[in-house]
Amino acid sequence: MMGRLLNTRTLPLLATVVVFVLIYAVCAAQYPAMLGLRVLGNLLTDNAFLGILAVGMTVVVVAGGIDLSVGAVMGLTTVALARLIEGAGLPPLAAFALVLAGGALFGAGIGAAIHVLKAPAFIVTLTAMFLARGCALLISTDSIPIHTAGYDALAGAGLALPGGGRLTLVAGIMLLTFIGGGILLHGTRFGARVFALGGNAHFAQLMGINTRSTTILVHAFCSLMAALAGIVFSLYTRSGYALTGTGVELDAIAAVVIGGTLLTGGVGGVAGSFIGVLIQGLILTWITFDGTLSSWWTKIAIGALLFVFIAVQRLILLASTRYGRSGAGPGAPTTPHPAASTPVARSSAPGAAAPSAP
Amino acid sequence: MPQTETPVVLAARGLTRQYPGVRALDGVDLTLRAGEIHALLGENGAGKSTLINLLTGAQRRDGGTIIVDGMEIDPDGPGGAVRAGIAAVYQEITLLPNLSVAQNLYLGREPTRWGLVHRAAMNRDAGALLRRFGLAIDASRPLSDFSTAVQQLIAIARAVDLSAKVLILDEPTASLDTAEVQALFTLLRTLRDQGLAIVFVTHFLDQVYALTDRITVLRNGRLVGERRTADLPRLELVSMMLGKAPTAESHLARRPATSAGTGAPLVRAEGLGRRRLVGAFDADLHAGAVLGAAGLLGSGRTETALLLFGVETADQGQLMVDGKPVTLRSPRDAIRLGFGFCPEDRKLDGIVAGLSIRENIVLALQAKRGWWRRLSSAQQHELADRYIKLLDIRTPDAEKPIQLLSGGNQQKALLARWLATDPRLLILDEPTRGIDVGAHAEIVRLLEDLRDRGMALYVISSEIEEVAAYSDRVLVMRDRAPVGLLEGDSITPAAIVNAIAAEHHTGGAA
Incomplete structure (x- = not known):
């Protein structure tokens, strides 16, 4: 059934897939080398940190929130790792466990603040962003290289792909994160709670959902992913630097939106975000292949794409409310009164006037 | 009573709820019996919503007791009320349109397998549950695919499945058409015959007589009375709701016809x-x-x-x-x-709570003049003071936020707003x-x-x-x-x- 396949939830994702295929086709037509597994492997490795961030961001956005602190948390993680390993001499794995736990705690604090203060996630995570970036710069303003032998081994680990490419450890971690995030969001009771929270927090509460624990867990997960992205980035660069990841929270949000997750919450998924990340990576790769364009063109292309996607989502939403069900949506008034008598409220309460039979 | 009485499921006695300045509910009793549909009636401000909120745990009571099946309960949220066997369905569907029907039905209690939600089992159970409510629909589809009437039946199915003792329906028919109302009534009668106690809030008197067994009327936060529907003529019911015996002489003198x-x-x-x-x-x-x-x-x-x-x-x-x-x-x-208009709900549509009395009074006149022709501060003060005096608005000064005034004085300030526009x-x-x-x-x-x-x-x-x-x-x-x-x-x-x-x-x- 067409209606089943093309509803408000699947259409944006479908559009994303189409755009990805189109871009890939254009790239491949122009530079056949881009079809190879080597390029694909690099694409995954280069964007591993962004993908991991996007998984956490997807969960937050589906829950109806946003997290602007992930880039700063990632930066803090890299510099903290460098300090712990190079300064304190901790084995890398212990340092990883430490920063992951710290990240989760940091996120839980963000979630608790959002819930308790009833403050917009935007403001709370903006605060967290400054906090994390400030802490990172306090630890060190310089880039700290990580020389430990084990670290190089981890960073270099990977599977050889046919055609000369490699599936590195960090790329593998990213792929596993997406699979894990998908199961979490679409397969567990927790995931259902996240969708419920993003659909309508008040209704979710009326239906017995604990919105406090859900908000806290959602943000804890997102910051955990940011810390994991920090680990991956430090493996990728073998160093820690406080200004790492400046602005990548916005790249992650862009990937999530391009992937068809609605910023209003309640609709979306990690599969779309994965493609959103790949589209960004692909555009950058294409510009690299071209060699004459400034890499800042990526930003312009992403901006244009984002705009198109937001417009498409909006149009789909408008179309579905116009031709879709007529029903008492949220806020339909019991008795129409001036404040509620906007066209929206009117159209959402048809038949509010009981017809008088002769 | 000649009829045999069915057992009492819920007995609320002396429920009281105080808001700042208003006693929204004042010593109200409500008795719900198994296998009965009980109409809860009253005008705006009668206390129906407050009563429902106390029963469903959306608000805490300030006084009184609620006894369900012999046990006193004190629900502190929807969860507590549901555990006690009380669930409510509102005119405004409080389900989640972005989830599937089955997810809505089993949110928070999804069947799991190996720690994951067992989607197939959930959809199967949901389908079976809905068939018992006369709905043959694909439960895996999103809730938003269905009409308000169907969503309402789904909400009722969820409520009954969660807690099958007391079902509260708050204006369930307000957005349904005649055929949908009939389908709903058929379902409610079936549920009643299964022994559920149902509270039915509506403002359609015909529906009260078509469906309900018993009526409780509230007025101004007080209980007016509880009667059997069959024993209460319509005229008397309206009198109870409006607080006026139809035969009694008015105590307010009517001015002679002019x-x-x-x-x-x-x-x-x-x-x-x-x-x-x-x-x-x-x-x-x-x-x-x-x-x-x-x-x-x-x-x-x-x-x-x-x-x-x-x-x-x-x-x-x-x-x-x-x-x-x-x-x-x-x-x-x-x-x-x-023209001037003082709307019904002052808080929602009338006063701008955070602004001062003066600012509220000059609002309409300023709007009429257009915002580029601003009333000077002196003019504003003069206007405000004049009307505060004229209408006897009791306030220490015109700069007090209007939300701090009593209802009567807020109403006078609203009147002043329009009077200022002449x-x-x-x-x-x-x-x-x-x-x-x-x-x-x-x-x-x-x-x-x-x-x-x-x-x-x-x-x-x-x-x-x-x-x-x-x-x-x-x-x-x-x-x-x-x-x-x-x-x-x-x-x-x-x-x-x-x-x-x-x-x-x-x-x-x-």
Whole structure:
């Protein structure tokens, strides 16, 4: 059934897939080398940190929130790792466990603040962003290289792909994160709670959902992913630097939106975000292949794409409310009164006037 | 009672809930029996919503007891109430349109396998559950694919599945059409016969008589009475709701009939109406006369005001002002013609809570002048002080935030807002609602004073005695259509109640 396949939830994702295929086709037509597994492997490795961030961001956005602190948390993680390993001499794995736990705690604090203060996630995570970036710069303003032998081994680990490419450890971690995030969001009771929270927090509460624990867990997960992205980035660069990841929270949000997750919450998924990340990576790769364009063109292309996607989502939403069900949506008034008598409220309460039979 | 009584499932005694300045619920009792549908009736502000909120744990009670199956309960949230066996379904569907039907039904208690939600089992269970409620639909589809009526049945299925003792339905039929109402009633009767206690809140009296076994009437936060539906004539029910015995003499003196309102009307509505909002009604509004509008909640009385003030646009009929046809597209048009409107819900639509009394008073005049012709600070203070004195608004000074005033004084400040624009027609919706009884008389005196100064007034009120006392004509509304126009000496509280209650076949229930 067409209606089943093309509803408000699947259409944006479908559009994303189409755009990805189109871009890939254009790239491949122009530079056949881009079809190879080597390029694909690099694409995954280069964007591993962004993908991991996007998984956490997807969960937050589906829950109806946003997290602007992930880039700063990632930066803090890299510099903290460098300090712990190079300064304190901790084995890398212990340092990883430490920063992951710290990240989760940091996120839980963000979630608790959002819930308790009833403050917009935007403001709370903006605060967290400054906090994390400030802490990172306090630890060190310089880039700290990580020389430990084990670290190089981890960073270099990977599977050889046919055609000369490699599936590195960090790329593998990213792929596993997406699979894990998908199961979490679409397969567990927790995931259902996240969708419920993003659909309508008040209704979710009326239906017995604990919105406090859900908000806290959602943000804890997102910051955990940011810390994991920090680990991956430090493996990728073998160093820690406080200004790492400046602005990548916005790249992650862009990937999530391009992937068809609605910023209003309640609709979306990690599969779309994965493609959103790949589209960004692909555009950058294409510009690299071209060699004459400034890499800042990526930003312009992403901006244009984002705009198109937001417009498409909006149009789909408008179309579905116009031709879709007529029903008492949220806020339909019991008795129409001036404040509620906007066209929206009117159209959402048809038949509010009981017809008088002769 | 000759009939055998079924066991009591829920007994609420002396429920009280205090809001700042208002006792929303004052010692109310409610008794629900297994296998009965119990209508909970009352006008706006009667305390129905508060009572439901106390039962469902949305609010905590300040006094009284709730006993379910012999155990006292004190629900502190929807979860607690559901565990005690009480669930509510509202007119506004409080399910999640972005989830599937099955997810909505089993949210928080999904069947799991290996720690993951067992989607197939969930969809299967949901389908089976819904079939018992007469719904043969694919539960894996998103809730938003279905009509309001189906969503409502899904909400009921969820509520009953969660807690099969007490089901509260708050205005469940308000957005359903006749056939859907019938389907809902069939289901409710089945559930009743299975032994569920059902609370049914509505403002369609026909539905009350078609469906319910027992009626509890609230008024101004107090219990008026509990009766068997079969033993309560419609006229008496309306009297209970409006707090007026239909035979008793009015204690408010009606002024002698005057010549007011016999000349050419200032504003005339001819067959004004809007599909699905209110049926065509006629109204003549004369300078120096009061047209009253009476009717129960949901009768369309407020909607007439919305059309007259351009909040809603009429799609039939004609509005004439000074004998010339006009079309109101927005309240701005109405304000330009010299209309003023004090809406029913002061908090929601009237006062701007955070602003001072002065700012609230000058608001309409400033809007009428246009924002570029700003009233000077001196002018604003002069206006505010004048009206505070004129209307006897009790406040230490004009800069006090309006939300700190009592209801009666807020109402006066709203009146002042419109009086400042020097309106020719003033529309008031429930001007005395939520005001101390003492302040009622003051507001009524104010209205009479305005009328005597030559203003045309259109006053909507559920205070039948007051309407009867000050109106030159009374428009009676029922089921969103006019059902009568009383004039002159025929205006008595009894006549108004009779007109409202008169048995007419309407589509609401049948």
